Structures are given as structure tokens and as C-alpha cells.
Amino acid sequence: MFDKVLVANRGEIALRVIRACKELGLKTVAVYSEADETSLHTRLADQKVCIGPAVSAKSYLNIEAIIQAARETGANAVHPGYGYLAENGAFARACTGAGMVFIGPTPDNLELSGEKISAKKRMHAAGVPVIPSSPGGVADLAQAMDLCREIGYPVMIKAAGGGGGRGIRLCVDEAALAEEFPVAKSESRAAFGNDELYIEKCVVRPRHVEFQVLADRHGNVTHLGERECSIQRRYQKLIEESPSPGLTPELRLEMGAAAVAAARAVDYFNAGTVEFLVDQDGRFYFMEVNARIQVEHPVTEMVTGVDLVKEQIRLSAGDKLGYVFEDLNLKGWAIECRINAENPDFNFMPCPGTIERYHAPGGFGVRLDTHLYQGYELPMYYDSLVAKLITHDLTRQGAVRIMKRALEELIIEPIKTTIPLHLKIMDDPDFQAGRFDTGFITRYVPDEDDDEDEDD
Amino acid sequence: MSTNNRIEVRAPMSGVFYRRPDPDQPAYVEVGDVVKKKQVLALLETMKVFQKLKSPVAGKVLEILPEDETPLKDGDLVMVIETS
Numbered sequence: 067m068f069d070k071v072l073v074a075n076r077g078e079i080a081l082r083v084i085r086a087c088k089e090l091g092l093k094t095v096a097v098y099s100e101a102d103e104t105s106l107h108t109r110l111a112d113q114k115v116c117i118g119p120a121v122s123a124k125s126y127l128n129i130e131a132i133i134q135a136a137r138e139t140g141a142n143a144v145h146p147g148y149g150y151l152a153e154n155g156a157f158a159r160a161c162t163g164a165g166m167v168f169i170g171p172t173p174d175n176l177e178l179s180g181e182k183i184s185a186k187k188r189m190h191a192a193g194v195p196v197i198p199s200s201p202g203g204v205a206d207l208a209q210a211m212d213l214c215r216e217i218g219y220p221v222m223i224k225a226a227g228g229g230g231g232r233g234i235r236l237c238v239d240e241a242a243l244a245e246e247f248p249v250a251k252s253e254s255r256a257a258f259g260n261d262e263l264y265i266e267k268c269v270v271r272p273r274h275v276e277f278q279v280l281a282d283r284h285g286n287v288t289h290l291g292e293r294e295c296s297i298q299r300r301y302q303k304l305i306e307e308s309p310s311p312g313l314t315p316e317l318r319l320e321m322g323a324a325a326v327a328a329a330r331a332v333d334y335f336n337a338g339t340v341e342f343l344v345d346q347d348g349r350f351y352f353m354e355v356n357a358r359i360q361v362e363h364p365v366t367e368m369v370t371g372v373d374l375v376k377e378q379i380r381l382s383a384g385d386k387l388g389y390v391f392e393d394l395n396l397k398g399w400a401i402e403c404r405i406n407a408e409n410p411d412f413n414f415m416p417c418p419g420t421i422e423r424y425h426a427p428g429g430f431g432v433r434l435d436t437h438l439y440q441g442y443e444l445p446m447y448y449d450s451l452v453a454k455l456i457t458h459d460l461t462r463q464g465a466v467r468i469m470k471r472a473l474e475e476l477i478i479e480p481i482k483t484t485i486p487l488h489l490k491i492m493d494d495p496d497f498q499a500g501r502f503d504t505g506f507i508t509r510y511v512p513d514e515d516d517d518e519d520e521d522d
Numbered sequence: 523m524s525t526n527n528r529i530e531v532r533a534p535m536s537g538v539f540y541r542r543p544d545p546d547q548p549a550y551v552e553v554g555d556v557v558k559k560k561q562v563l564a565l566l567e568t569m570k571v572f573q574k575l576k577s578p579v580a581g582k583v584l585e586i587l588p589e590d591e592t593p594l595k596d597g598d599l600v601m602v603i604e605t606s
Contacts, residue, residue, distance in 0.1 A: 120593070121538070407569065416569035418536055446536045446593065450569040 067383050068143035068167050069093060072136045073111065074157075075147030076126060078435045078454060079359070080107035083145045086375040095139045097132055099125035101445040106437040113139050120447045126150045129157050133164050143167040143382065145375075149449065152358040153179060169382040171336045171357040178332055179354060185332065189352045192331035194324045197343070197351040199266035207247045213265055214243055220268040223250045227258030236268060269351060271503040272343040273312045274298065276356075277325035278366045280377055281334045286387040289325045289340075290370050291396065292318065293362055297491065299414065299507045304484065305491065306362035307401040308369050311462060311500025317348055322391060328352060337363075337378045346503075361404065361454065364435060368400035368458040399462040401469050405436075405453035407444055409482035410511060417482040418446040427475035431458045431468045438478065452478065455488075462500065466492055487511075529579050531601040533594040537568035541590040549590075551601075555583045563601055566594065581605040 070093040073083045080096065084107060087094045096111035101120035108114045115135035118125035125131065127150055136144060144161045146168070151157040155173040162168055170176075178185050190196050198217035203226060204210045214221050214237075223246060225233030235250050237243040247263070255261035278290040294310030295303045313321070325340040332355060339360050341353040363374045372394065381387070408414045424440040436453035438444075444452065455476060457468040470492040473485055490510060491497050497506070533539070541549040541564050550562050557563065557577045564575045585602040588594055 121591070415535070415573070416571050418569055446568050447538070448569060450571070 068141075070095065070139065070141045071143045071145055071169070071379070072097065072132070072139065072141035072166075073107065073145050073147065074126070074132050074151055075145075075149070076102055076105060076107055076437075076448065077451070078437045079147035079149075079361075081110060081437055082435055083147060083375055084110050086373060086379065087145075090376060090379060092143075092379070095135065095141045097126075097135050099447070101447050104443065105445075106439060106442075115139060120445065122150065122447065129154075129160050132157075133160055133166075136161075136166055137164065141166065143169055143379075145169040145378070146358075148358045148361060153356075167382050169336075169378050170359075171334065171338060175332060175334055175336075175338070175355075175357045179357060182354070185354065186352070188331045189328055192327050194328045194331065194352045195350060197267055197269065200264045202264065203262040204265055207244060210243060210247050210263075210265055211240060214240065217265075217267045219243075220270065222266050222268045223247060223263055224266060225250065225254035225258055225260070226262035226264055227254060227260035233257060269343045269345050271505055272296075272345055273310070273503050274303075274341065275310050275313065275321070275344050275350070276339045276341040276360075277322060278363070278374070279325055279329045279334065279338050279340055280374075280381065280387060281329055281336065281338070282381050282387040283335060283384060284386050286390075287326050287329050287334065288387060288390040289322045289329075290366050290372060290374075290391060290394070292321065293339075293365055295362065296502055296504045297497075297506055298504060299511055303362060303404065304507065305401065305403055305488070306365050307399065307462070307465070308365040309396075309399065312344060314348070317344075317350070321350055324350070324352070328355060336381050337374055361451065362402055364433060364454060364456045365400040365402050368433065368456060369396050369398060370394050371397070398458055398460040399465045400456060400458040401462075401465045402454055402456045403469060403473065403488040404451055404484065405455060405476070405478065405488075406450045406484045407452050407478075407481050408450050408484055410484055410487040412482075414511070416446075416450040418444045419481045420444070421478060421481065423477050423479040425475065425477035427455070427472035429468075429472070431465070432456075432472045433458070434472075434476075444481065452483070463498070466498060527581075527605040528584065529581065529603045529605060530599055531563060531575060531578065531603060533566060533575075533596060533598045533600055534573070535566070535568055536596050537566040537573075537594060539588045539590065539592055539594050539600065540565040540567065540572075541586070551583050551586070553583050553586055557581060557583060557603065575600060577603055579603055579605050 072095040094111040096114040097117045117131040146152040155177040158168040158173045220238045223235040274295045281287040297305035339356040342350045344350045433456040459465040562574045581603040
């Protein structure tokens with residue numbers, strides 16, 4: 067068993083891990099960059115080690131420096147938080163190689179996300195629904211038509227050589243497919259030097275719903291219910307909640323079983339998240355497994371009463387899980403608003419600066435995970451997430467009301483934050499009714515492409 | 523030609539200044555280069571978000587002030603462009 071944990075991260079998640087360790091009686095080591103000397107995680111940990119200059123590549127992503135810091139301080143376990151090295155298989159192997167416990171999934175689990183096609187095949191084989199698509203390249207239009215009759219429209223034609231959204235064409239029906247397929251083929255040949263196309267069913271106006279899973283080293287796996295994460299902008303989540311207002315009890319049961327099957331299919335260990343898209347008719351499709359503790363984990367903690375970071379530590383120490391979802395007494399509804407140092411009225415551009423006025427909300431049903439304090443100088447080098455405001459009540463309506471009240475109390479000035487945007491969303495009748503999908507945010511924030519500026 | 527058509531390009535916010543799209547690529551511009559209006563001059567990274575610094579005018583790059591990969595403050599002078 068380990069007794070000293072090095073926290074290889076910064077910001078609110080470093081505090082989250084340090085607090086869990088303290089409650090478990092474990093000593094903690096903070097690592098920090100030259101720009102983070104005054105950051106709160108360096109004050110709360112028992113020891114601190116500077117691991118390099120401000121730029122993350124030379125500090126928080128510096129595997130050698132972090133392992134060295136662990137050696138020097140006698141840490142025998144490492145918690146990576148999220149982001150940075152959390153999903154880096156080489157880092158996990160380096161920790162183990164240096165005789166330390168990596169608190170998180172196995173290196174194989176971590177490397178799975180880089181192998182999307184093989185992951186999808188394993189999920190399909192395990193009976194987890196995946197987005198219907200051609201098994202490989204589609205040779206010609208006739209074959210494409212046969213396939214699309216089977217999977218149903220709309221479909222997306224994707225260039226095998228493309229990526230990052232390039233080389234994608236949406237076809238709403240067979241006529242569109244007949245028109246687009248040959249064009250896509252020649253375009254793909256010209257753009258990527260490869261005319262191989264594949265076809266995937268397009269999930270229209272989906273919800274993003276993910277399931278928290280936990281797995282021990284003894285073959286026990288459970289899920290801990292879902293998180294609704296559809297309020298997002300360009301794949302960046304803004305608001306998460308648990309449970310999801312979009313799932314029926316039957317669908318929840320079915321998806322929970324699929325999440326456990328997905329975790330088993332990849333021999334998953336520790337805490338993870340299985341992401342799904344849910345379409346308007348309640349069909350769901352596997353997206354990916356996130357092999358880390360997630361930013362939005364607190365909403366699951368509030369409704370299940372399970373401290374997920376302590377569970378990560380306990381499971382890494384070799385303990386058995388000891389319960390399944392059905393044993394938990396789920397209680398109420400939890401919502402999280404991500405407070406980012408960003409200007410929602412200016413294309414979400416980040417907004418570093420000194421926090422001159424700070425006031426944290428309190429009262430019944432309020433949790434605030436943040437590394438802010440009055441006078442803190444927010445560095446320009448790191449993520450713009452500055453706080454996670456979480457509210458919990460017996461009902462969703464109650465949690466929304468507490469959130470609104472807490473957002474009104476929260477003062478983070480003079481920097482721009484997402485607080486005003488969250489207040490608008492809390493007042494939105496569709497949000498209040500739980501009627502939304504991943505396109506929701508565009509009613510408040512035009513989905514501009516900041517690469518285009520033909521505006522003058 | 524007079525020297526009063528010197529156009530200053532300043533950092534719109536604090537961030538890390540990058541002269542090239544990635545370390546293995548050549549710099550966007552060098553002193554003496556002729557640039558078009560809206561041509562990308564450099565990148566500025568603020569809290570992990572990259573934005574392009576573009577030339578407000580057509581002209582010639584007279585000066586590039588910051589060193590590559592150094593932090594800039596809001597309003598710092600980045601480049602001077604001479605219009606013809």
C-alpha cells in the first residue's frame with residue numbers, strides 16, 4: 067500500500083485530489099511550474115516541487131521531471147488528475163517502472179482512445195450499439211445505396227484520408243447520395259490523394275449522455291448512473307447534470323448495461339466514462355471510453371454519495387469494488403456549471419488577469435470546486451476553467467433554482483466569465499423543461515468559425 | 523517615402539507569442555517580407571486557445587519585436603508594418 071501521493075496536475079483538480087488524499091490519511095506532493103508558485107495546490111499539499119517553466123510542455127507534461135519529483139519526495143503513488151498526462155500510456159508505464167502506483171486505468175486502457183476503429187469493433191462484438199457505418203471503404207455508388215437503405219438516412223460520406231471535419235458530406239436521401247458520392251470521390255482524390263470513402267449514419271440533434279463506470283482488479287464492474295452533457299459549445303461541455311432529463315427508466319437500464327459491457331469488453335480498470343450519443347427516438351450509440359476522472363464527476367458524486375477520487379485511490383490500492391449500482395441509494399438531482407475565464411460575448415476568447423474581487427457562494431445544496439482566491443493572478447498559460455459550481459436538490463427544478471441563486475452570489479471580477487451565460491441558460495424555458503440537444507447553445511452563442519473573418 | 527506610414531501591430535490580449543505554426547515549420551513572416559492585408563503574421567496562445575495575429579494592412583514588415591515563444595501582455599507592440 068502507498069502512503070504518499072504525488073498529484074501531477076494543477077488547478078481545481080489538484081485540490082480535489084489533495085483533499086481526498088488528506089481524508090484518507092495519505093501524504094501529498096504538489097508539483098508546480100514557475101508560473102504557479104502562488105497557485106493554491108502548492109499551499110494545500112504537504113510538500114511541493116517545482117518541475118519547470120511556465121509552458122506546460124516543459125513542466126506539467128514533463129514525464130522525467132515529474133518522476134524525478136516523486137523519487138525525491140518518496141512518493142509511492144501518482145494521481146494524474148485530468149488532461150495533461152492523465153491518458154498518456156507512456157507516463158503510466160514510467161510511474162510503474164519507477165516503482166510507483168499510477169492511480170488510474172491500465173496503460174492498455176489509456177492507449178485505447180488512439181485506436182478508435184479497433185475499439186468500435188470490440189464494442190460491436192460485445193453487443194454495445196455503435197453508429198452504423200460501412201465496414202470499410204465503399205467501392206461505388208451502387209454499394210453505397212445498398213448500404214444506406216440498410217442503415218437509414220441521413221448519412222455522412224467521409225473521406226478515409228480526411229480528418230478534423232474535412233472531407234465530410236451530409237446526404238439526407240438517396241437522390242443526395244447519388245449526387246454527392248461521385249463528387250466526394252474526386253474531391254477526396256484531389257484533396258487527400260486517396261479516393262476511399264466510407265459512410266456513417268448521421269445522428270441528428272443528439273444528446274450527449276455518458277455513464278460513469280468503476281472497475282476493480284478482481285473482475286467487478288459497475289456503472290454509477292449517467293451524466294447529461296448536451297449543453298456544450300464545440301465539444302466543450304458547459305453544463306452537466308445527473309440524472310439526465312432525457313432518459314426513460316428503461317433506456318437508463320439498457321444504457322447502463324451497455325456501459326458495463328463496454329468496460330468489460332476492453333478489460334477496463336479504475337474510474338472511466340463511457341460516452342454515448344442518444345438520438346431523438348431514444349436509440350443510443352457508443353462514442354468512446356474516457357480513461358480518466360472527468361471534469362464533471364461531481365454531479366455523479368452528489369446523487370450517488372460516492373467519492374469517485376477516493377474510489378480511484380482505493381481501487382488502485384487493490385481493494386474490491388464491493389457494491390453495484392443497484393446497491394446505491396440515488397438521491398435527487400445535481401447540476402454543474404463550468405465557470406470559465408472566457409468572454410461569452412466575444413467568441414469565448416479567454417480572459418486571464420488578476421482576481422481582484424472574489425466571493426464564493428454558500429448555503430444548502432451548493433458545492434464549489436475551485437482554485438481561485440482573492441488576489442490570485444490567473445496565469446495565461448493554462449486552461450480557462452476556474453471553478454465548477456455544483457448544486458444538488460431533491461428535484462431538478464430545485465437544483466436549477468439553487469444554481470441560479472448561487473450564480474448570483476458568485477463574484478469573480480474583473481475578468482470576464484461564463485457566469486452571465488449560465489444565468490441566461492438557467493432562465494431558458496427549454497432548459498428548465500429538460501428539452502435540449504447538443505445544438506442548444508447556438509441560440510445564445512452563434513457558432514462562428516473564428517478562422518473566417520470576412521467581416522470588415 | 524516618408525516614415526509616418528508605420529502601422530503598429532499590438533497584442534489584443536496577453537498570451538504566448540509564436541512566430542511559426544509549429545516548431546518544425548518556417549516563421550510566418552520575416553523582417554523585410556511583403557505582406558497582404560489579413561495575412562497571418564504570428565500566433566498568440568492564451569489559456570490554450572490560439573488566435574492568429576493578422577496584418578491590418580498591406581505592406582512590408584519593418585520590425586518584429588518579441589522573441590519567439592515569449593509571453594506578451596495586452597497591448598504589447600508585436601510588429602511594425604510599413605505601408606507603401
